[in-house]
Amino acid sequence: MTQPLVFTGSRFDRASHLRSNSDWLQEKLNDSASRFLPLYQLKALIDLKTGGAIDWRSGEEVRPFIDATAAFVFLGIADDICHFAIDVSAMDNPRQPPAPDWGKFIDVRSIAPQLEPWESAALAQARSMIDWHNRHGFCAVCGSKTIAREMGYSRRCSNEDCNAMHFPRTDPVAIMMVTRGDECLLGQGINFPGDFYSCLAGFIEPGETIEQAVRREVLEETGITTGEVRYHSSQPWPYPSSLMIGCIAEATSTKITVDHTELKDARWFHRDQVRQMLKGENNGTGFRIAAPMALAHQLAKAWAEAE
Numbered sequence: 001m002t003q004p005l006v007f008t009g010s011r012f013d014r015a016s017h018l019r020s021n022s023d024w025l026q027e028k029l030n031d032s033a034s035r036f037l038p039l040y041q042l043k044a045l046i047d048l049k050t051g052g053a054i055d056w057r058s059g060e061e062v063r064p065f066i067d068a069t070a071a072f073v074f075l076g077i078a079d080d081i082c083h084f085a086i087d088v089s090a091m092d093n094p095r096q097p098p099a100p101d102w103g104k105f106i107d108v109r110s111i112a113p114q115l116e117p118w119e120s121a122a123l124a125q126a127r128s129m130i131d132w133h134n135r136h137g138f139c140a141v142c143g144s145k146t147i148a149r150e151m152g153y154s155r156r157c158s159n160e161d162c163n164a165m166h167f168p169r170t171d172p173v174a175i176m177m178v179t180r181g182d183e184c185l186l187g188q189g190i191n192f193p194g195d196f197y198s199c200l201a202g203f204i205e206p207g208e209t210i211e212q213a214v215r216r217e218v219l220e221e222t223g224i225t226t227g228e229v230r231y232h233s234s235q236p237w238p239y240p241s242s243l244m245i246g247c248i249a250e251a252t253s254t255k256i257t258v259d260h261t262e263l264k265d266a267r268w269f270h271r272d273q274v275r276q277m278l279k280g281e282n283n284g285t286g287f288r289i290a291a292p293m294a295l296a297h298q299l300a301k302a303w304a305e306a307e
């Protein structure tokens with residue numbers, strides 16, 4: 001890989017030891033060097049004039065939202081500058097940015113591949129965190145309102161008899177390239193276009209290891225048994241808060257039985273076919289595979305180009 005996979009190139013020092021220091025926070029909120037990423041309904045403010053970059057704004061510009069206790073999160077420090085994300089969804093006219101010279105709010109998934117790797121990683125962090133705040137305004141234990149703390153990294157129940165703390169979640173998803181010699185197993189999800197195939201994937205369940213989840217998902221979806229499972233790499237996937245855990249698994253059987261509640265189809269592909277599919281479009285194979293921004297593409301590439 002010549003550059004980090006989309007969403008994986010963070011260079012923030014998250015400085016978690018400072019998150020409970022409210023004096024430091026106030027100082028940085030008022031620091032003219034601090035930069036804020038505004039999100040509107042989870043879309044990120046992007047400056048398109050530069051060819052695509054986050055349109056970071058100053059603390060002064062987002063002050064009305066901070067004062068209105070909009071959700072905000074400390075992302076981290078880079079080049080001695082503090083970076084934050086702030087939800088500006090409460091603005092009066094949602095179709096217009098708060099100031100005319102601001103950029104455009106754009107869907108994170110569509111813009112991320114065009115950004116510098118560290119900025120796409122900032123979007124993943126910001127999108128997952130702001131979404132978590134928006135979904136956790138009430139205590140899961142007693143139903144009372146919760147209040148953001150630790151610069152956005154926890155919420156505490158406002159009911160003093162309860163006082164429960166709530167923390168942002170990360171949902172692990174196993175995604176696997178299942179291989180057998182010169183062939184690999186790819187599946188077609190229920191909603192995929194007719195020629196589009198990708199690695200199998202599924203949520204890891206409580207009490208399960210990554211390897212067990214890989215073997216279970218492959219067996220459930222395709223009837224294929226697998227032996228050795230090797231970790232390859234991972235990718236945050238902020239829809240809303242998954243962590244894709246990429247593995248390569250060795251098949252120990254060949255007969256596919258598709259579970260049609262999960263997949264439209266699954267089939268074996270030869271390494272040469274996959275190499276063509278990785279070049280983009282279908283390259284005469286009649287099949288397409290996930291785009292380079294997806295971990296599925298990188299897993300397929302790692303396998304297809306090995307040896």
Ligand SMILES: [Zn+2]
Pocket residue numbers: 139140141142143144157158159162163164
């Ligand atoms: Zn509570």
